[in-house]
Amino acid sequence: MSYLVYEFLARTPELIVQRRIRLDQYANIAQISQLIVHLIILFCNFAASIPVSKLAGKSQKGSVAVLARIARSLYFKLGVNVGRGYGTYGQWIFGLAWTSWLGFLCIAETAPDYLHLTKRFGLIAASQLPMHYLLAMPHPYSPLQLLSKRSYALNMSVHKVTGKIIIAFFAIHISLYSIFFVQIDMFWTSIRHSNIVVALISAAILFTLGVTSTGLFRRRDYWWFYKIHLIGSVLILPLLFFHVNHIRIYLFESAIVLVMNAVLRMFSSQKL
Template sequence: MSSSSWPWHFITVSGDDKIRRRELLDLRGSYAQWSVIIVMSVLRVYQAWVTHSAATASSRPRRGPVSWWDRPLVTGWIETRRQYFVCGMWLLWLTSLSIWNSGEDYLHLTKAFAHVALSQVPLQILMSPAAYISTSKPSASSIFSYLTSIPQATVTPYHRLFGRAVIAPLLFAHATLYLLFFVQSEHPDFGILLFKRVRDFDVQCGLLAVSMTILLLLFARPRGVASKGVLGAGSMQERRRLFYYVHVFLVVVLCSAAYCHVAQAQKYMIQALGASLLNGVCSFLMVRWG
């Protein structure tokens, strides 16, 4: 980027600087994941306080009208203003973490967006309702719900919005900045670097991961028996099962592509696999024994 108003530029770094930048990327990922643990701990303490307060109250207050925060952001939408605000603040935190200590290095900032985004994939999976297709308990607790004592019905909207409003924008920022770098960089044989890099396996895996992210945004969950669209007609149970299988397939392809895209993503994708297994076992136990 040659514009003087843009603070990040294409710069050449030495071997020692590359090592330092790699350490900074790993540090960002650690901070992003530890912040998740801190938030979960705070939520657990808060829920314990709420439960204790409700148990010691002499009478339960009557429920009043729905607050402005708990109404949809736009008429017809599912998620509330509160949920958008929470996810927006988390996106702001992760964006700030990506920019932190990036200096003028354009490529370091570009890598930081993806590194921080992928560090959140295990959390996204831990919030998912793994028993979604269950006929008896589709809202059985996820690991996140169990650890924080927050009902899964409250967690699930955050799971949906977290993928759309937090992880996806960071991945899109990473892909866009890298494509701009390829377009603006020359190559002696291909004219511009883009025509060379799209032939490489790692870039193809990255493009596949971004494509899966787009499909996940477009493939929405079923909302009612009478609704039609991508999921077609059929009973709610049939369309829920179809959505679940397609959704999981897209996530698996995305994580596999990210794993093959760059070595630094492999740690988070292995964590995502472990989170998926644990979450599935937790939901199975909840469905089986409550």
């Protein structure tokens, strides 16, 4: 059975080894890319925060002054709302660019292996979880806030975008696997396996998080949104842990962020 340039390849030791090497390689690239993006945001935020008084004494053609003016102008324009409830221009530009980049990482060097493509979407999505959790840390002791001096609102604007991308990629992963099991006539048999059961529960949690994260739901009942988001984001880590072992490194990183978040919240409340 084939789909476009993809087909179900025979499972051989060589194929499994090569697939695993490529899966880990591209997942690592996806996570490292996150760090690079946030370093760029850090630089732009720093440049935009340079006081005008400091720039006044510098040459108008100086590189620092020019970069600062460009960064400040972009910072303002990207923060403008596209429309009520539709996010900012910055969110849309970042979202489209980041989705395209991660989509490329999901597809590159996968053909004609259908299962490689399927697994790649899931692994790339998992690689984005630690930073996604880190962006949600709200208190002033958040590492991202301390390093970049950027606001919680900016972190959350990125968090909302990455959340949608992660859910979308997991949804593609689930859909492709469902097609695979249907085609080999093992769909009902597969859902009896424990690792598939936890995957289905995780999918239900992701769907719930996606629905309750919409602006409409948040505005109507923020308390429920917050509780569902908090509980769901914690529950999904152990569930995915028992789904497959190749994503556990990213789950451990995410768990560390959650623990760090709890500790820093406690420290922050004691300081107050």
